[in-house]
Amino acid sequence: MPNQREEAADDSPADLPHLEKLDSPAGSPPTASLSSLMELGNCVSNLSLAHEIVVNQDFSFEPKSPPADSLEGRVTGIVHQAFWDCLQEQLSADPPNYDHAVLLLQEVKTMLFSLLLPRHVRLRSRLDEVLDMELIRQEVDHGALDLHRLAGFVVGLMASLCAPVRDAEVSALRDLRDPVELLREIFRVLGLMKTDMVNFTIQSLRPHLMQKAAQYERAKFQQILEKQPDSxxxxxxxxxxxxxxxxxxxxxxxxxxxxxxxxxxxxxxxxxxxxxxxxxxxxxxxxxxxxxxxxxxxxxxxxxxxxxxxxxxxxxxxxxxxxxxxxxxxxxxxxxxxxxxxxxxxxxxxxxxxxxxxxxxxxxxxxxxxxxxxxxxxxxxxxxxxxxxxxxxxxxxxxxxxxxxxxxxxxxxxxxxxxxxxxxxxxxxxxxxxxxxxxxxxxxxxxxxxxxxxxxxxxxxxxxxxxxxxxxxxxxxxxxxx
Structure with a gap:
């Protein structure tokens, strides 16, 4: 079950992949008090999330993005558009520059792996075989990369994994010819599919959570009380x-x-x-x-x-x-x-x-x-x-x-x-x-x-x-x- 910090990390629009992970700033390590506060925050977050899942029968995660007319929404839109425009320039160059495209394919592979269940042994093997990143880099070096073929495989796999509610959106991907637009839409729909998977998991776990919820919440509150006795x-x-x-x-x-x-x-x-x-x-x-x-x-x-x-x-x-x-x-x-x-x-x-x-x-x-x-x-x-x-x-x-x-x-x-x-x-x-x-x-x-x-x-x-x-x-x- 995802915690709220993990969900918060996905609050940005799904059409922008995480190409880089910023390093932690240099300086002194966190103090013990800050560490305790972070632990306390995690306790409260996990407790609130578990309680909401159990008590609210309609609970579900929804993809979040800032309102388009807000300052944050406008800035986010400009930054994301700049990212995809940059990718467009790289792919339109002569010869094409596939550096960022390869990184995108790597993230697509990671996202698809996260949607596979343990029983999907053959799909896992096929995904590893087609999106073999070492082989893809060799194809780039020799000018033999077929981006549309790989995208077609990805869309086909998405069609076999998505919930029925996403059928139309996945099917629409097959009609896209521009590689940048195709990649952008693949990331957007994969983001929705990840949310669907989380909500499916929550619904599946709810009967088990109901049985253990009281003990779990009591134990979590006890942890909060130990860290903050005036609670x-x-x-x-x-x-x-x-x-x-x-x-x-x-x-x-x-x-x-x-x-x-x-x-x-x-x-x-x-x-x-x-x-x-x-x-x-x-x-x-x-x-x-x-x-x-x-x-x-x-x-x-x-x-x-x-x-x-x-x-x-x-x-x-x-x-x-x-x-x-x-x-x-x-x-x-x-x-x-x-x-x-x-x-x-x-x-x-x-x-x-x-x-x-x-x-x-x-x-x-x-x-x-x-x-x-x-x-x-x-x-x-x-x-x-x-x-x-x-x-x-x-x-x-x-x-x-x-x-x-x-x-x-x-x-x-x-x-x-x-x-x-x-x-x-x-x-x-x-x-x-x-x-x-x-x-x-x-x-x-x-x-x-x-x-x-x-x-x-x-x-x-x-x-x-x-x-x-x-x-x-x-x-x-x-x-x-x-």
Missing amino acids: LDNTAVWLQAAASQEASAPPDCPSAAGRGPLSATAVLNRAYMRLLRWDPQDQKYPETVLMDRARLDTLGQRLRTLVLEASVLLLTNAHCGAAIFSLQGFVGKLRQSVAALLEGSHTREAELKEALLGLGETVLQRVAEGLSTQGGAALPEESQDLLKGQISELWKENHPVRTLIGERVRDFLQAMLQGGPAKRSPELPSPLGLVSAELAELGTAFGRIVHFNRTVFGPFYAPILRKLLFPPGELDTVEDSR
Whole structure:
């Protein structure tokens, strides 16, 4: 499995081969501290990459190049064009100069070897035979090099090795006659084939990685902790805040029902729930969940949108009655309108206010259409103004309906965490029935992240929780937090 440093080396466009390797600058060897930092960086890179492969089912490597209109993109384009123009001049000379062309063929051979599997014994032998670099140099010396013949062999081998998605691009190589353009395109397509091979390998290894992922991540984090002992400081603060909130939770809170002393599981569940409402300005994000922050932020944003959607639907139902909600297709159209107008408006207060003002008008329009279809009287003017006003006030965090829906949503997610990944989802309270599918999907994704995180980092959480939950001198044990 490639590490991120190796991938970073391939970030440059694939149409420019690595003809030279720059020597390391002369001077003093790296200090021990710099060496340690590099090791730590490698640990973090490998840990992040392994985690992403396991958690993100859609993970894949993509060829990277700077945007064409950026300064880096323009400079890169100029340099690469100069390289290929230079090659064009060499091949057009009389007699042709094949020095760089031979180096390119050597790199093509290396790239093709990297695509061969152990079972490709005959192909490996044939590749070594046709791209015999010693023989090619002798042909150059005697003016007998047939560049098109060698390129034809390379394209044929690429056709037998490429994934079906590359068939058209490899086939197009056969129509190229200019040797420079042909070599350039060969390098570009070979770069794509290397990426395909890496992604195929990742997909093949994923079942095995899933079995070993928790132990691997735990061991890697332990290495980081040994090199940087303060790597659990934010995690300790995060758990401390969750323990304080859990201790002060009202008696009617689901996690507090019938409890005695605080439990590690309840504290952890509350801690994870806090991540869905994390202040983006707060930089003290727990280290043990840092690799999932983007995923959790996305889930948190989706959760806020669902709360707003359910709040709008609940208000509309309360003012218009259940009869109109029973009309075929009404709820679906209303939800589409609500979701479209609220999309992306939850991050800034001003944007949310504006979206909710427009949403009130849209809801009244949908209601009017529904009542007209039903043959009923239009909603009274007073009721329209009241509904529109209540929807526009949903931007407030303490809005009664929004607060109610938010509490029900959090209770539902909390119950899912308490039930564990193998248990059935708890029943949804009635106000959330209209967004049940989306909320259940969100809860499943959230629960999967939480379960994996607890499996990996349980041994690191246990001593922190032990200090929080058991004063000195009391029982020096804590329930397994995994």
